[in-house]
Amino acid sequence: MYCFVNKNLLHSSIGLRSLSAASCEAAKPHSNCTTVTTPLPDGHRLSKAMAPKDAEEIAFMKTVPYRQLVGALMYLAVATRPDISYAVGVLARFSSNPGPGHWKAAKHLCRYLQGTKDMKLTYAPDPHAPELFTTFSDADHGGDEDNRRSTSGMVVKMGTGAISWASRLQTIVTLSTTEAEYISAVQSGQEIIWLRNLLSEFGYEFTGPSTLYVDNQSALAVARNPEHHGRMKHLDLRHYWLRDVVEAGDIDIEYLPTKSMPADIMTKALGRLKVVEMRGMLGLYD
Incomplete structure (x- = not known):
C-alpha cells in the first residue's frame, strides 16, 4: 500500500485505484437511505432567492449542519471525487445564508454519494x-x-x-x-x-x-x-x-x-x- 496526502492508493498490474470506501462518512447521516443517480437534479440551479424567507425557515436552518457538511463534501471533491466538484462548488456559494432549498440539494448530493460510495479513481x-x-x-x-x-x-x-x-x-x-x-x-x-x-x-x-x-x-x-x-x-x-x-x-x-x-x-x-x-x-x- 502507498499513502499519498491521506488517500490510500492500491497498486495493481492494471494501474492505481484510489481507495475511497470511507469517503461518504460525512454523507451518511444525511443520505436518508434512498440513493439517487446524479450529484444534483438534471439542470437544477440554486440561487440566493432560496435563502430563508421567514422566521420558521431561519429557525430550521439553525438546526442543520449545512456549513460543516459542505466543508466535508469539499474535501471529497478535491481529493477523490471529481464528479461532485460542480455540485459542491455551487453549494459552497450559499454558505453564508443557506435556505431549505440549498439544504435539500446538499442532502441530494449525500444520497448520490451513498449510492456511489464504491467509486474509485482508476489509473x-x-x-x-x-x-x-x-x-x-x-x-x-x-x-x-x-x-x-x-x-x-x-x-x-x-x-x-x-x-x-x-x-x-x-x-x-x-x-x-x-x-x-x-x-x-x-x-x-x-x-x-x-x-x-x-x-x-x-x-x-x-x-x-x-x-x-x-x-x-x-x-x-x-x-x-x-x-x-x-x-x-x-x-x-x-x-x-x-x-x-x-x-x-x-x-x-x-x-x-x-x-x-x-x-x-x-x-x-x-x-x-x-x-x-x-x-x-x-x-x-x-
Missing part, C-alpha cells in the same frame, strides 16, 4: 493518449442565477484517470459563450504550464507542446490566431497570455466535441446517462 495506461497528460476545458456561459457569471471546468488526465480538476465561478461577466470558453481555457492553460514545470523538475523532458482540448471553435480560433482578437479586445490583457504560450509552442489547442468532453461535468448539473458517461471519462469506476 492505467491509455493507448489513445500519446502525451504524458492531456487537459480538457469547458464553460457554462452565464449559468449563475444571481450574477450571470459563467462556470469554468477543467480536467487533467494522466492515462485513464483524472489527476487534477477544477470547477470555479469566473470572476467577470462574459458577453458571449466564446469569451466564457476562452477564459476557462486560460485557466486550464495555467495548470498545464504548472504541470510542465513540475514534471520538468522531476526530470521529464517535453519534446513538444501539451494539448488543451476545448469544445468551442470560436474560442479555439481566438487562441490560435491574433486576427480574431477584435471580438475579445475588451478583455483584461492577462487573458491574452494563452495566445503567447500557444505561439511559444508550449500548448497546442485542439477541438473536441461536447459529447466527448469530460470537463462538461464540472460546469453544470447533468442527467443520469451523462453522469455515468462522464464518470467513465474521469476514470471513476466501482
Whole structure:
C-alpha cells in the first residue's frame, strides 16, 4: 500500500485505484437511505432567492449542519471525487445564508454519494493518449442565477484517470459563450504550464507542446490566431497570455466535441446517462 496526502492508493498490474470506501462518512447521516443517480437534479440551479424567507425557515436552518457538511463534501471533491466538484462548488456559494432549498440539494448530493460510495479513481495506461497528460476545458456561459457569471471546468488526465480538476465561478461577466470558453481555457492553460514545470523538475523532458482540448471553435480560433482578437479586445490583457504560450509552442489547442468532453461535468448539473458517461471519462469506476 502507498499513502499519498491521506488517500490510500492500491497498486495493481492494471494501474492505481484510489481507495475511497470511507469517503461518504460525512454523507451518511444525511443520505436518508434512498440513493439517487446524479450529484444534483438534471439542470437544477440554486440561487440566493432560496435563502430563508421567514422566521420558521431561519429557525430550521439553525438546526442543520449545512456549513460543516459542505466543508466535508469539499474535501471529497478535491481529493477523490471529481464528479461532485460542480455540485459542491455551487453549494459552497450559499454558505453564508443557506435556505431549505440549498439544504435539500446538499442532502441530494449525500444520497448520490451513498449510492456511489464504491467509486474509485482508476489509473492505467491509455493507448489513445500519446502525451504524458492531456487537459480538457469547458464553460457554462452565464449559468449563475444571481450574477450571470459563467462556470469554468477543467480536467487533467494522466492515462485513464483524472489527476487534477477544477470547477470555479469566473470572476467577470462574459458577453458571449466564446469569451466564457476562452477564459476557462486560460485557466486550464495555467495548470498545464504548472504541470510542465513540475514534471520538468522531476526530470521529464517535453519534446513538444501539451494539448488543451476545448469544445468551442470560436474560442479555439481566438487562441490560435491574433486576427480574431477584435471580438475579445475588451478583455483584461492577462487573458491574452494563452495566445503567447500557444505561439511559444508550449500548448497546442485542439477541438473536441461536447459529447466527448469530460470537463462538461464540472460546469453544470447533468442527467443520469451523462453522469455515468462522464464518470467513465474521469476514470471513476466501482
